[in-house]
Amino acid sequence: MTSLQKKLNQLIGRSKLSTVLIAPFVLQIVGAVGLVGYLSFENGQQAVNDLAYQLMTKTSNLVDQHLDSYLATPHLINKINANAIKLGQLKINDPEATGRYFWKQQQIFNVSYIGMALPNTQFTGAGTWLKGQGMTIDERSARIGYKNNVYSTDSQGNRKKLVYVYDYNPKDEDWYPKAIKSKKTVWSAVFNWDETPEFVAIDAGYPVYDDRGQLLAVLDVSLLLSNISQFLGKLNISPSAKVFIIERDGLLIASSNPEKPYKLVNDKAERLNYLNSQDPLIRATAAHLNQNFGNLKQIQKRQQIEFKFKTSGEWVQRQFVEITPWRDKYGLDWLVVVVVPESDFMGKIHANTRTTILLCMTALAIAVLIGILTARWVTNPIVRLNNAAKEIAAGNLEQKVELQRGDELGELGESFNTMSDRLQASFNEMRSLNTALSESQAQLAQYNLTLEEQVERRTQELIHAEKMAALGQLVAGIAHEINTPLGVIQSAIGNLSVALNQSMQQLPPLFHELSPERLAEFFTLLEIARQSPTTLSTREERQLKRTLKQSLAASGVENADFLADNLSKMGINANLDPIMPLLQSPERKSIVQAAYTLSAVQNNSQNIKLSVERAARIVFALKNYARQTPTGEMVKASIADGIDTVLSLYHGQFKRGVEVTKTYADVPPISCYPDELIQVWANLINNAIQAMSYRGELAIAISQKDSGVAVEITDSGSGIPPEIQERIFEPFFTTKPLGEGSGLGLDIVRKIIEKHHGEITVASQPGHTKFSVWLPIG
Amino acid sequence: MKQAILCVDDEPTVLRSLREQIGNRFGDRYLYEIAESVEEAWEIIEELSEEEVKIIIVISDWLMPGVKGDEFLIAVHQQFPDTVTIMLTGQADLEAIERTRVEADLHAYIAKPWTEEMLLSTIESGFKKLNI
Incomplete structure (x- = not known):
């Protein structure tokens, strides 16, 4: 559904506005007219079919009735005559009387000939068959030597004069032996009259017996079947309709077509088969029936069929055919065929259809014309507005559209003009704003630059501030770190001064009192002290003191505690043997005291050095840290x-x-x-x-x-x-x-x-x- | 009965300077012991107790690895109520000093760098407190 809509939208979207406006008009009109035309045509055709078949059935029935009554007449006449013979009213051996009787009878009944044959070949009859003689009376009898004399008659049925003599034997006729053989009323075969072959006739024969069953006479009534053709020709069904009657072997009995029902073969008339009819429609029907049924004897009841046939100068069209079997109790078995071309009825319908098409085309043309005019009327202003809008889009803002109309499009035009004006004004305003904006942007860029510099500077300041804040936290710790070596230096300086003073006091008397050996050992002690490690931990120092004390005590040295204390402070852990005499001398306390004082100078100097180094290291680190x-x-x-x-x-x-x-x-x-x-x-x-x-x-x-x-x-x-x-x-x-x-x-x-x-x-x-x-x- | 002065500091140079300063002033009258940590100080206190040496003054740094000076002095005071406690430090928070003053009867707080005069007069005032 959506894809259909999409396609439709695409189709409409691609079309021009005028096409879109016209197309629905045209489509609607074509659709409506076409539908109405088609329906009326269909209905008409259906009605025609019904009508055609009704008409054909009616015609068939009419023909049936006509045949029934027309072909019953001969037998009626024969019966009347037979009764007349039996009642003795008709003297069969009196040719004069019987001739007149038949003549009179002829006046009443519309048959072509009424006659009677006796077993001795005597024959009397009356009928109209000799050209130019009107009704004549025929006689063949012993009194005229069994010649056939034809007498003209007056208006009362009296013989006027002999007009024609010919050779004739009734026993040669079909009806005579047939009647004797079957001993009842019979039909002869259909035949052409010898003298007037255009007359197709049929004879009804009737044998008359006396009470003992002796054949008295054979009555004969001849019926001219051409009359049936005349009847058919007068039916006037439709202009081209045909009605014909055939025997089951296809030989024509009668036809609405005015044609000769025979053909001459060696100067002898022969009956016409319907396949050879001069009428093309009958011929075509014959061909179709033969093809459709094969043997005409198979048709037992009324049949309605259609076939297509092209009559000359016309187009192929349908032909309606109705075939009705017709029978009588004396053995006639014929087929009545009615053929009606569809065109006979469709003529009007086709004319109507042509009118419809013509009207349709006219309406269409008018609709298209009106559509085009309407579309143009609607689209013209739109096209003008569109062009103006395109101009505006291209940058050409000075556009005016004068539509001179009071409807919505007129309003649209006015709105467009207003819009165009406003647009122009806005554009001008925008242009000036743009200029101002560019200036502002330049200023802003300048501000931005300044701001960026400020931010950069401020960030640097913040970073530095952060650094200094961290430094502030450090200061307390650093104070301790600096103060400790400072305290050490301060006290070391004092200690140094004390040690120097003491040495100055202790050394001169010592040098004076000591023997050269002891003095040498004293310097050895100083040397050992100088080389001793100064980095003993307090725990190691205490251990050293204990070791020295034990060692000295073991050597029997007195004042071991005092000596060990001083020696351990000097860090002496070497072999004491070289100075053992010194330690055992009486001056040992003052000697070790003096040595300790001297080493204190060195130790304090060392402490000052270490502390200075430590302070310097911290200052260096601080300098590294704070460096900007x-x-x-x-x-x-x-x-x-x-x-x-x-x-x-x-x-x-x-x-x-x-x-x-x-x-x-x-x-x-x-x-x-x-x-x-x-x-x-x-x-x-x-x-x-x-x-x-x-x-x-x-x-x-x-x-x-x-x-x-x-x-x-x-x-x-x-x-x-x-x-x-x-x-x-x-x-x-x-x-x-x-x-x-x-x-x-x-x-x-x-x-x-x-x-x-x-x-x-x-x-x-x-x-x-x-x-x-x-x-x-x- | 011998008497001792104990110095505790994590800096050996400080300890040796202190021992020399005090020793120079008071000579052989007292034993001077130094410890680089509180742990070592307790070892010394134990040794001295066995030798029946009485510790009359403890001078301790505050900021040291492990146990801090205030805790140490409070513990010493609890065990030896007579011992004079002195704090010698380059940095100590005021809370710690106040706590020591209350809980260890802190005799004095000396800031590093100290002067010899300040140190020695403080020790001497300690002696007076002990009636020495």
Whole structure:
């Protein structure tokens, strides 16, 4: 359905407007007229058929009745005459009387001949058969020597004179022997009269017997069948209709066609078979019947058939045929055939059809004309509007359409003109607006540029602020880291001063009192002290003290506790044998005291050095961290160095309870902005230790992965809830209380990583949060 | 009965400087013990107890790996109520100091970097507290 509609729409869509407007008119008219014409034609034809058959049946019946009455007459006459003989009214041996009797009878009945033959071949009869003589009386008798004399008659039936003599024997006729043989009324065969072959006739024979069954006479009535043809010819069924009667062998009895019912063969008349009729329609009917029935004897009841036949000068048309068998009780068995061409009735119908077609064409032409005019009347303004609209579409805005009409199209035209005006006005306005807009756009672009610069600057400021905020958090820890070495240096300086003073006091008397051996051993002690490791832990030192004490006690040295204390502070764990005499000397306490004082100078110097180094390291890390280098070229730098810088800064924080595990693989330096990466590590490490509240495990692993370096920073904190893991890299997202975190930390981290074409991901569950950073070696 | 002064700090340099400073001032009158962690300090306290040495002053850092100074001093105070507790630190949160003051009868809080004068006068004031 939809596809049909689509096709219809396509078809209509492609057609011109005028075609669309006209086509329905034409279609409707053609449809209506065609349908009416067709129906009337069909009905007419049906009526014609009915009428034709009715007419044919009527005709057949008429012919039947005519035949019944016409062919009953001879037998009636014969019966009357037979009764007359039996009653003695008709003297069979008196030719004069019988001749007159038959003459009188002829006046009453319309038969061609009435006669009587006796067994002795005497014959009398009356009839009209001799040309130019009217009704004559014939006699053959002994008194005239069995010649056949023909007498003309007057109006009273009296013989006038002998007009013709001919040879005739009634026993030679068909009816005579037939009647004697069957002993009842018979029909002779149909025959042509000898003298007048145009007369086709039939004789009715009737044998008359006396009471003893002796044959008295054979009565004869001859009936001229040509009269039937005349009757048929007068029926006037339709202009071309034919009626004919045939015997079962096809020989014509009568025909409505005025033709000779015989043909001459060797100067002898022969009866005509209907196949040889001069009438083409009868011939064609004969051919069709023969073909249809084969043997005409098979037709037992009335038949109605049709066949097609082309009469000369006409076209092929249907022929209605009705065949009716006609019989009488004396043995006649004929067929009455009525043929009616359809054209006889269809003439009017065809004329009507032609009129209908003509009317149809006229109506169609008028409809098309009106359609075209209407369509033009409707489409003309539309076409003009369309052209104007096309002009407008092409940019030519000054369009006016003057339609001079008061209907909807007129209104459309006015609306169009108004629209055109408005369009022109709008276009002008738009053009000026466009100009203004271009100027505004240029200004806006300028503003945008400025804004972008401002945003860029502000972002840089924010990043720096974030960095400084992180630094602020570090400061407390860093203070401790710096203050510790400072405290050590301060006290070392004081201690150094004390040690120097003491040495100044202790050494001169010692050098003075000691023997050269003891002095040598004293220097040996100093040398051992100088070479001793200064990095013993307090626990090792205490162990050393215990060992020394036992060793000295074992050697029997007095003041072992004091000596072991001082020696352990000096870190002496070497073999004491070389200085054993010194330790056993009476001055051992002052000697060891002096040695310790001297080594204290060295130890304090060492402490100052260590502390300075430590402070310097922190300051260096701080300097690295806080460095504000302009974003310039990438440089090759070690990731591990960067991370260690941050770890140095956070060293103090870790003391609160952070256990740091470092797993650094040997990876090559990468191309990077080192200070920016330091900010990344600082952020991640700071977040990690804050996440575990300064207590837990912080694992930092560096490894090579693909063509880059992977850094994993794992903490054992409470983890990041899954619902906010997605958001932690967003700017200004923070879980810290207001004012404690800018929320920019991880956003900056992400930006820096992206700037390095790296990746950062997070995987978190309670007790195990891992930030994985991957950076290309570049 | 011998008396001892115990210093606890995770920095060996700090410990050795302290021991020398205090030793220079007070000489042989006391034993001077140093520990790098609270754990080690307890070992020393145990050893000294066995040797029947009385710890009269404990000087402890606050920020150290493992147990923090405030916890340590509170524990010492609970075990040795007479012992004078001194906190010497570069960084400690005020809460921790306050808690130590209340729960460990903190004698003094000295900020790093310390001066010799400040340290020694604080120890001496501790002696006075102990009537030494």
